[in-house]
Amino acid sequence: MNHLRFIKQALCLLFLFFIFAGVAAAQSAERKLGELPLVEISSGVSLHIVSPEPISKVDVSSPAIAGDLLEKNVLRLKLIPDSAHLLLRQASSTVVLTIIGETFIAQYQLCFVPPGLEGIPALVNILPEHCQPLEVSGVGLSTPMMKSHAIQLLAKRRSVPIRKAEAYGLEARLNQVYTVGDYIFLDISFENSTALKYSIDELRFKIEDRKIVKATNAQSIEIEPIWQLYQSHNFKRNYRNIFVLKKLTFPENKVLNIELTEKQVSGRTVVLKVRYGDLLKADTF
Template sequence: MNKSIVFLMVILWLAQGLYAQTYRKDLPDIAISKDVSLHFISPEPIQYVDISTHAIAGDLPLKNVLRLKIVPDSVTHFALTGSVAGIVTVVGESFIAQYNLRYTEGQAFTVPSQVNILPEHTRPLDVPGIALTSKEMQDFAMRILQQPAESTLRKAKAFGIQAKLNHVYTAGDHIFLDITYYNKSNLSYQIDEQRFKIEDKKITKATNVQSVEITPVWQLYPNTAFKKQYRNIYVLKKATFPGNKVLNIELTEKQISGRVLTLKLKYDDLLKADAF
């Protein structure tokens, strides 16, 4: 047999072994084409992704969107293995989903460009450190927003800006703070940052100030500018602090104006929180 033919057969055999993919009959089939990017839409932020082949590249353009695209140089190799392109695994905050990827030469308008990850395609997970999923937090937050912001648990005002703590709720190991900001001035308030800090209730010049900053694990809306009113829901992990300290919620405006407003919460405010 001609040596060149033998060499070519060996190369083809090695390529088949390199690109051969496992096909699982228990998984849904999703078509993928060289001309169309495939987007998986997750109901939760995606925590982890595994693609069983280097012939397909993936990235996360958004926290709940996985984008897959065939590597151009790999298209010819799919002809060796048939339509099986690999398996993609997507892990959310509370689920895992897997799909068979099938390569197709179909026209762009016949190949799906997006796939919604449906409940029937997932299996539940118990992920350490995630007591509530983002979807559950959003559901709780929307329920809070349905209640009028008529009650005032705490308030503060300065420089024409007023802050009101409307409600405090707990769910699991999380605290939900419902806060409304009002702008009484004619200047739009451009939010620079919002910080949550446990600090001493009374500060004197001779006192060493001890401050512990807490980062919200989730909030309903991103910080932005507001002209007259701004209401948001912030979620914190449960924390305890003594009676001589307070939880300061500091709202800072972008320079040059730089107006700062601090809303002070006592630990007693958190103890009286309603539960979902």
């Protein structure tokens, strides 16, 4: 009997342990106002928040603060003139700033301080410890992940390009093709053998007929890259970049034309033709 009583008591204690452990876990999942990182804001000083990835949504719990995106990952906040009294009326003079990126959510306390004080921040970086992972439907690779893969591609270099084309002293090369899930990474480079600097107007990706019999029958579907490692400007000798496309398919009688055009009226143009088989032979990370 004593043995059975001991077993029952042990089971009850174990049951209570799991209950309290669950409650503690639920409590630790909460983020209270006092636990949020504190950021000061003042009138006359714009506060810039830098995110590690593009910002998709922002919420500020006060009409006294206005915000806008200077870049995809740079949020600017500033106090609306003559609205400091709205913040002072709020409890503890704080408001909550919520920032949602591609894969995270971060929250801060914004505390109003009188103007003229030293040490008021003008720029704040969103740190990993400020972020809580967020599963957003429709988001495959985040921007930091794409950048990481692109840097890996830059460290590699094929001795023989997959495809190349020449025109007007320019040579275009498709160096590598890699895939990650539903994403295609294209490593493309251009070499200018002329003495004239090349000012890039556009770099376009178009699915077109391999052989065009009549111009009136030609069909063209433009593909917009979802991300690229560097912004395109101009180059004197060499230009190399990584472009990311969403997974695409096209029949064998069509090709993916990568067309580089110059800004001048009679600018130089070079077209690199990529076959569907080149994409099918892509390596994976």
